[in-house]
Structures are given as structure tokens and as C-alpha cells.
Amino acid sequence: MEKKNLFDKKIFIFDLDGVIYLGNQIVPGALEVINKLEELRKKIYYLTNNSTRTREDYVKKLEKMGIKSKIENIITSAYAAALYLRNKEIKKKKKANVFVIGETGIVSELEKMGFKTYTDFKEELKINYVVVGLDSNFDYKKLSGGLYYISKGAEFIATNADPTLPTEKYALPGAGTMVSALETATNKKPSVIIGKPNPYTIDSILKREKVRSQDAVMVGDRISTDILAGKNANTTTVFVKTGAGNKEASKSQSENIFPDLILNSVKDLLQLLKEKKADTTMRIAKPSKFYFFLENFAKYTAFERMEMINLFKQILKEQELVLKNYKQEFSQIWKNWGDEYGGAEVANFFENNCVDLMLKWLAVIFPFRKEDFKINIKKGGTNVDVVMDISYFFTEKELNFIEFLIKEFAIEEITAQVALIRTLAETILIFCQIWNEISGYDFTMMPEEEKTNKNGKGIAFNMLFTLRPSF
Incomplete structure (x- = not known):
């Protein structure tokens, strides 16, 4: 997916509850951000899974908050459901x-589309x-009606499956509560869930505006609906920690859904939109798994960080395709080379074959650049030992990115450099474990984290690897 400076995006799509208001x-x-986007002549849409209000109601609600909007720029899951049914029934003479x-x-949106509704x-x-x-008046009679009609062949459609509705004081049960009740009663799932994370609504907006998905931004406070919808529609995704955001943040790791940019609040967009030359792409382009690992790593005490390292190893092992391809490639190289040599020949093998291969796949997982590595491989103290000394040079831009994250979480007990070094060291160790498995050589690693050398542009660090036959 093409990522550009936020300034260059053409459409900004905002969730409402928890993002624009509570x-x-x-x-x-929020008002200042909307005004700035209008000043920049960006298209603004509001996309909500809340189906209780009409679009006219949302226009009035936003107006009371000082935000001017048009009805055609507000997409509710109710309107989207009515649009979906209209398109499905368009060739039929009699409305369903x-x-x-x-x-x-x-009810209002369906009747505007010509449908006869019953409650x-x-x-x-x-x-x-x-x-x-x-439905705030959901009761046993309504549940019974849904069960009866579905058992008679009616199609089960959900506007959305949000478990809760955020308010300024506390969360309330969301539409997902009613949907789940009917699922249990009928033993059937909805044939379609119209709202987010289904990309249907976002795709409809892009089609209407004739804009590519790469030129759109989805801003939301829910990982499994807002962010996933943006991902499904191939837009840039921005996650905010207001509304349901704080509780939702943990879902990113467990559900493997990673936003492109994380902000404390929609307010933080204002700074990113002030100047065209502002380097927002730096924050967007970094892999999100890298972000989440560092966020959690930074929060833990030194004693607990080993638990985070174990978690990180698990994250890497979940990159099954990357590790599988790496393992296949290494196996083929080792097979071609043969195992008849030892000592200095092994050093030559790793220097001439393994280093480039490791760097190639390392770059797939993290934004480490091959040209910033310096690797020296030589014979160790015995005929069979091989010492691999790896240095990596972190650029100022890279460090600024991590320091931004650490500052964002107001954490002082850990530096960005240590977080980066440990992340890189553990990544390389995963690859080395595959070397062990295939080659029969045993790697030990001693990353010299404390011996960093500043040289004006960034930081270099060294890791010492020793390998010897395990047989």
C-alpha cells in the first residue's frame, strides 16, 4: 500500500463516537482538526456504526459542537444497510x-429507500x-420476532457488531449485544454485517468520490472495527486512544491488526497537517509490530523485560512465511556447500553466504538497512570456533522515531537505543537458531549493549557471535 505524507491525502474518514465526541x-x-482539513480543501466523511440516529440527527449534533457538515458526508450503518438492501432489491418491482x-x-433510512418496515x-x-x-428498548418480544421470521426464511442482516457504545461517563451495551442474542436464539450468524469492519461503507465513499484507497485515511478508536475496516479497504489507518481506544489498544497484538499511526487523540493530527514538509511519513512507514513491541518493552521494568523478550520471540516465530522461506533458502545453500569443511572454511561459508541472506530477510520484518551493517567474521581461538562481530549503525532519523515513541509514553527509565539494540539482537538470534538447526553449529550471542559509540550521526553497537560444531 502506498503511504504518503498525511498532508497529501485527499479524504479523511472519521469515526464519531469516541473520536470526534464522547x-x-x-x-x-477535534474542531480545530476539522477546520484545518477544510482549510486544506480535503474531503471529510463521518462514518459511524451507530444506527440509532438519522443522518439529519448527526448533522444537528455536530453543528451544536461547531462542526458544519452535510448529510451526504455522514454515513451511518443504518444508511449503509438501507443502501445495501436497495442495491440488492433494485431489479424487483415490489419492495421487501x-x-x-x-x-x-x-427505520427512517429503510423507509426513505421505499422499504416497508415493522417493529x-x-x-x-x-x-x-x-x-x-x-436498540435501547430491546426486549424478549423483539428477540422472539427475529427468531420467528428468520426460522421462516427471512435473511438475517446486522448493521454492526460493536460490543459497546462509548459515552462521556461509561460504556453502554452496543448493537453486538442484540446481534449475539439473535445469533444464539437462531443458531445462525448474520448473512452480512454491513458496518465496520466490512469495507463496504469505505468502498462506497471512495467510489463516490472517485478516489484511490491509497489517498484515504480512516481514523478510529476501535482496532477490530475502525482500523480493520481501513485495512480491509486498503487505506491509511490512524488509531486514537480516546473513547474505547485505551481498552482497544491491547487487541492490536492479540488480533494481529496494526494501525499505521497511533495518536493519543485526534487533536494530534493538527501538528501533522500544519506543514506539507512535515515528516509524517517517517512515523507512518515504520512496521507496526515494531511499534507495539517497543511500546510494551518500554513500559516494563528491567526485571520484567525478559518476559517481553519471550513475547517478542513469539511475534517473530509467528512470521511463519518469512521464517519458512528463510529456512528453505539457507537449507539449499548449506546443502550445495556440503559439510566436509570446518574451521576457517566455515567462517568463509558464513561470510560469503549467510550474511546477505540474513540481511535480506531481516529487512522483511524490520526497517533495518543492509548498508548500515558492518560484519566481520574470523576464526576463533580454536580450529573450530568462528567469531562473528556484527555492528549496526542507527541513523539520527531512526533514533528520533523511537525517541518520539518513548516520549509519547512519558517513559524515562529506558532509552530508545537500548530498545532498538535489543530488538535487533533478538531478531538476529532467531535467524541464528535456524542456522543451528540446519548446520549443526551452536551459536552463542553476546550483544554488547553498553558499548555504544556516538559519532554525531547516530549510534553503532556490536554483537559478538561464537559458533562451534554441536556434534
Whole structure:
């Protein structure tokens, strides 16, 4: 996916609840960000999974907060569901009947599209679709109606599956609660969940504006809906820690969904939009797994960091395709070379064959550059030992990125340099363990973390590897 400076993006799509406002309180800085985007003549859309309100309601709510918007720039899951059904039924002369478990937002949008809606359970009704959204008056009768109509052949459609609805005080049950209840009763899942993380709504916006996904930004506070929807639509994704954000952040690692940029609040976008020359691409382009590892690494005490190292090793091992391809390539090289040589010949083998291979796959996982490595391999103190001394040079730009992360979390007990060095050392060790497995040589690693050398442009560090036959 093409990543450009945020200044150059054409469309910004914002989730509402938890991003622009919390309940009836605007998130500080949100108005200034919207005004800045309008000044830059960017297209702005608001995309919410909340189906209880009409789009007109959202226009009025935003206006009370000082944000001017047009109805066509607000996409609710209720509107998207009505649009989806209209497109599905477009060739049919008679509009379908819809049983709604939801509020005025869904009913209004469906009726505008010509559908006949029902909210009371009556056995004699012929229902084609059961559409479920957030319903603050959800009760046993509505659940029974949904169960009955679906058992009679009606299609089960969900506007969204959000488990909670954030407010300025506390979280409330979301539409996912009602959807799950009907799933349990019917033993069926919805045929489609219209809202995020389904990219349907974002794709509709891009199609309408005739804009490539690479030119769009999705901003949200939920990993498994907002961010995943942006990922599914191939847009740049920005995760904010307001609303559900603080609780959602941990899901990124467990669900393997990583945003391109993480901010404390939507307010932080303002600084990134002030100047065209501002280097926001540096923050976006770095791999997100790298970001999350460093964030967690920085939070732990020195005693607990070994647990983080174990977690990091697991992250690397989950890169199955990378490690599988690396292992296959190394196996072939070793097979071609043969195992009849030892001592200095082994040193030559690793210097001439393994180093480039390791750097090649290292770059797939992390943004380390081959040209910034200096590797010296030589015979050790015995005929069979081989010593590999690896130096890596961190540029000022790279260090600034990590220092930005550390500063972001207000952490003082760990430096960016140590975090980088440990990350790189553990990555290389994973590759060396594959060498052990295939070659029969045993690697030990002694990263000299304390012996860093500043030279004005960055920091260099050394790792010493000793290998000897394990047989």
C-alpha cells in the first residue's frame, strides 16, 4: 500500500463516537482538526456504526459542537444497510418487508429507500429481512420476532457488531449485544454485517468520490472495527486512544491488526497537517509490530523485560512465511556447500553466504538497512570456533522515531537505543537458531549493549557471535 505524507491525502474518514465526541462532549482539538482539513480543501466523511440516529440527527449534533457538515458526508450503518438492501432489491418491482430490531435511524433510512418496515412482532407478516442494530428498548418480544421470521426464511442482516457504545461517563451495551442474542436464539450468524469492519461503507465513499484507497485515511478508536475496516479497504489507518481506544489498544497484538499511526487523540493530527514538509511519513512507514513491541518493552521494568523478550520471540516465530522461506533458502545453500569443511572454511561459508541472506530477510520484518551493517567474521581461538562481530549503525532519523515513541509514553527509565539494540539482537538470534538447526553449529550471542559509540550521526553497537560444531 502506498503511504504518503498525511498532508497529501485527499479524504479523511472519521469515526464519531469516541473520536470526534464522547456522548455530548466534543473531544478537545477535534474542531480545530476539522477546520484545518477544510482549510486544506480535503474531503471529510463521518462514518459511524451507530444506527440509532438519522443522518439529519448527526448533522444537528455536530453543528451544536461547531462542526458544519452535510448529510451526504455522514454515513451511518443504518444508511449503509438501507443502501445495501436497495442495491440488492433494485431489479424487483415490489419492495421487501423488513422487521427491524433497532431505533429510528434504521427505520427512517429503510423507509426513505421505499422499504416497508415493522417493529412489532406479528405472526401473519411476510418478512423478507430481519435487520438488527442498536436498540435501547430491546426486549424478549423483539428477540422472539427475529427468531420467528428468520426460522421462516427471512435473511438475517446486522448493521454492526460493536460490543459497546462509548459515552462521556461509561460504556453502554452496543448493537453486538442484540446481534449475539439473535445469533444464539437462531443458531445462525448474520448473512452480512454491513458496518465496520466490512469495507463496504469505505468502498462506497471512495467510489463516490472517485478516489484511490491509497489517498484515504480512516481514523478510529476501535482496532477490530475502525482500523480493520481501513485495512480491509486498503487505506491509511490512524488509531486514537480516546473513547474505547485505551481498552482497544491491547487487541492490536492479540488480533494481529496494526494501525499505521497511533495518536493519543485526534487533536494530534493538527501538528501533522500544519506543514506539507512535515515528516509524517517517517512515523507512518515504520512496521507496526515494531511499534507495539517497543511500546510494551518500554513500559516494563528491567526485571520484567525478559518476559517481553519471550513475547517478542513469539511475534517473530509467528512470521511463519518469512521464517519458512528463510529456512528453505539457507537449507539449499548449506546443502550445495556440503559439510566436509570446518574451521576457517566455515567462517568463509558464513561470510560469503549467510550474511546477505540474513540481511535480506531481516529487512522483511524490520526497517533495518543492509548498508548500515558492518560484519566481520574470523576464526576463533580454536580450529573450530568462528567469531562473528556484527555492528549496526542507527541513523539520527531512526533514533528520533523511537525517541518520539518513548516520549509519547512519558517513559524515562529506558532509552530508545537500548530498545532498538535489543530488538535487533533478538531478531538476529532467531535467524541464528535456524542456522543451528540446519548446520549443526551452536551459536552463542553476546550483544554488547553498553558499548555504544556516538559519532554525531547516530549510534553503532556490536554483537559478538561464537559458533562451534554441536556434534
